[in-house]
Amino acid sequence: MKLADVIAVLESAYPPKTAESWDAVGLVCGDPGEEVTRVLVCVDPTSSTVDEALEGGAQLLLAHHPLLLRGVNGVPADEPKGALVHRLIRGGAALYCAHTNADSALPGVSDALAQAIGLTVTGPLEAGEEGGTGIGRIGELAAPEPLSAFAQRVADALPATVQGVRAAGDPDRPIRRVAVCGGAGDSYLATAKRAGVDAYVTADLRHHPASEHIESGGPALVDVAHWASEWPWCEQAAEILRSAFGGRVDVLVSTRRTDPWTVGATSTAAGGLA
Template identity: 55%
Template sequence: MTHTAVAQPTVRDVVGALDARFPRAWAEQWDRVGPVLGDPDAPVRTILLVVDCVAATVEEAVAAGADLIVANHPLLLRGVSSLWPETSKGRLVHRLINAGVAVYTAHTNADVASPGVADALAARLDLVGLRPLVPAAPDSPAAGGGRGAGRIGELATPMSLAELTTFVARRLPATTGGVRAAGDPGRVIRTLAVQGGAGDSFLGAAAAAGVDAYLCADLRHHPVSENLAGGGPALLDVAHWATERPWLDELAGWLRAQFPVTALVSDLDTDPWTVHAVSGK
């Protein structure tokens, strides 16, 4: 194992390493990535990796004695005019600062990275021969290196859509919503496109790529219906949190290799859906 020359890294050291791996310039313009709060010169011994920086994961970090949270989703994505502690965001920010926990976010810049969020998702499903679903534009900061949104790969063993749905549910973290699929249950799936998080915007790219199926989160009724009517790929809709949770394991291993730190991964299901029932049952 090779660590950096820093005996005990600071928040600044870890931020620098993360920025080098996931440059902020790779993020979408609307996104908010990089360091969020914390003392840059504070030492880091324990890092907690989470998908969402919410009350439950903040308390998990405090209980674990974490000095830094690395989150996939931004804590402050939309503008706020107050951090008054009686607001939800204000409570979290005050709790983090008072507990001495810094926060860093890697979001859409980690989505396009190679390896990144989509690669970790593809690895959970044993996909081989990976390539970007939407390669980074030649004139973008992320151009080259196999970077881009989503991944396309081949299944190790072809299977029906019904079998694939069960396989995905078995391989990805359990959530209340589980996995649902759209298309002919008997359709044979050989090629699969995956995208961590919301994936409506890449339906056209998946259809144009000619894949047999496309997996992502947060699919909506009309785009799904229109995709199927137009002869597009079968679709698998997975909980948002479950598509991005696999990346945390890969990133934790990388952080341990870079620094003499304890890198923990949160398994708290922060998907907002908590109750599921089958209609008519």
């Protein structure tokens, strides 16, 4: 298969026109006319995943996060991002990024997160222009369970990180109807509250918005690491390519943990706090 054939499948599943105006999606480097026999799917295009792609003989690294999100005037090899572009080109590998277009697609990033948690999706959190597309998903558990058990369910479903999984709300609160948003989702706190869900699962929640949300009677919050929330998408994207090419292209999911946090510590000082 040619790289152009793989791109056509990706752009059918994750149309570039649905990406946010500020986003940078599509082919970063690579020749559409070159042959592709192996693809590696990852969340982050980093030195680690580039190593993995080149060591594994992949001709395409498919990443969720863009490498060059902000405008650049060049990609010199003595700068970190430029160095990755040069290494990929020298190694005969292309880089393609599907970001907010993969977030809003059906299925998309949040569908993969919902499936990993065990939710039956009923619709988007914030609807898009077509059908069930849009940002985030709302789904239901087969049966209610307390927030403490639900938080553990989420932790068990996602790859481990230093941050782990934390929840805000009454540990005994029954959880059945859930909103999810892969990636940073605190801009949808009000949307989740209006949706009347029992809990909202997302990443990168900040202190003040989370505190104000809980104080205002919003749904319970489950905060996970950004990378972990989007990692289930890798298998979704891989399966789309496998189905399209019927085994003619070997599609692998990265095993590298690219969450930036590497050390965790717990305070042993009581500090007189209740």
